[in-house]
Structures are given as structure tokens and as C-alpha cells.
Amino acid sequence: MYEFEYHRPANLDEVGRILGAREEAKIVAGGMTLIPTLKQRLAHPSDLIDLGAISSLRGIREEGDRIVIGAMTRHVEVERSAIVQRGIPALAALAGHIGDPAVRNRGTIGGSIANNDPAADYPAAVLALGGSVKTTKREIAADPFFTGMFETALDPSEIITAVSFPKPQAAAYQKFPNPASRYAIAGVFVARFPNAVRVAVTGAAPCVFRVPEMEAALSRSFSADAIKDIKIPEGGLNTDIHASAEYRAHLVGVMARRAVAACG
Secondary structure, three states, X not given: OOOOEEEOOOOHHHHHHHHHHOOOXXXXXXXXXXXXXXXXOOOOOOEEEEOOXXXXXXXXXXXXXXXXXXXXXXXXXXXXXXXXXXXXXXXXXXXXXXXXXXXXXXXXXHHHHHHOOOOOOXXXXXXXXXXXXXEOXXXXXXXXXXXXXXXXXXXXXXXXXXXXXXXXXXXXXXXXXXXXXXXXXXXXXXXXXXXXXXXXXXXXXXXXXXXXXXXXXXXXXXXXXXXXXXOOOOOOOOOOOOOOHHHHHHHHHHHHHHHHHHOO
């Protein structure tokens, strides 16, 4: 690692002051991506601002027909939450299959969403459920939030404080995981609401995306058969040592049908 100054502020006002004074400062939540990057000397921040001591950023609560999860809430807390298990069981199941136990006990929902790794699980849930991201400045709807590989609509000084999810009638997430990292080679989250169906894909492309053709077909007939003939174009999908674009396109169809079937 390169040298840096370490800060552990007690509140968001203090975070803002440090960010304003230190142009090269970086925020660390769970550190599941940032710490390995620092160890490989691929990043050289002047300061690290640890959000771990800010209790207001943690916790899970119901607000009417929505579930609100604090940005510093760890994956294992989402997995085990009775509120999430009752209101959006697919989200609890998703959290329970992120990485390994060490990752689930350190990683946070806000850190995952802010990082927007192309193969992360949470972005698919936020997008499919039509959630919104609450920050220190505003509330951003899911569709405009994820803008590209490791890119979001967040301003440099903006901090995620919570994520709000509407409760669907039914939802399920299915992924084909990398056997080592458990990241999604392709993962599909399907959510059914009274007036709409949303389908979001992660792992297959540089950024999470929706599949309008599947959404339209499922809105007419919510069954796996309704989308069995829908093909995902290979153009723009990822090709790497783990899978070709052709294979990922096939996996999206398979995972989507499994997710619909799992909705019951």
C-alpha cells in the first residue's frame, strides 16, 4: 500500500468536512473492493474515511409499503433480517449468496451499490425492484443511478445513506456464479408488481441492465414459457476467461426462466 491518513468520523457532517478539505480522499464502507485495490497499489488516496462508526447509516426498517436499508448494513444483516425475509424474501436470499461468510460479514449494501461492479448482485435487485438510492444530497431512482462499469450518478462528494425498496407481489433472483468468487457470471432478478414486471441482469454486461422484451412478455403472461423464445443479443455482453458473450446470452435466458419459476 501507499501511505494515507486514516479517519473514522462519528457523523456525516464530519465526513463532509474531510471530503471538502482532502481532494484525493476515498470513502471506505466494507472495504471488499477498495482494500485489495490498495494492497495492489492500484489506488493512491491521500485519506481513507471509514464510515463504520456512523450508526445512523445502519439498520433496516419498514416505511409503509417499502423497506429501507441503511447503507452500512452488512450483507449478513440483510440475509437474516425478519423484515426483509417477510417483505422481500428474494432480497434476503440474494444477500445470503454473496461471496463467502467473510465477505457477507464485512461487505455493505451501500458499498456494493456505490462500487457498481459489473458482476455484483445488489444492483440487479435495486434495478428490478425499482428501488431508490438515498444520499446526503438527494434521492436517485434506480434506472438513472447505474450509468456504466464501476460508474453511477453519484457526485464525488455524495454519500449513500440508505436504499429504499418497494415490496413486490413476487420476486426471485437466480445466478450462475463463478465457483471461486461467487460473483455472477450471469444473474437475473425478476420482480412482479400489480401493474408491471421488471427484469434486471447483472454479470453479463459492463453494467446492470433491464430486458424490456421479457418485461412485456411477462406482463402479458407471467410464466417461464412466456420468455422461452426471447433471445438476448450478444453485442455488448462481456467476454472473458470465465465465459463468452454467446454463453452469457444463453445464461441470461436460463436464469430468467428459473427466476420466474421461483416466483411461484
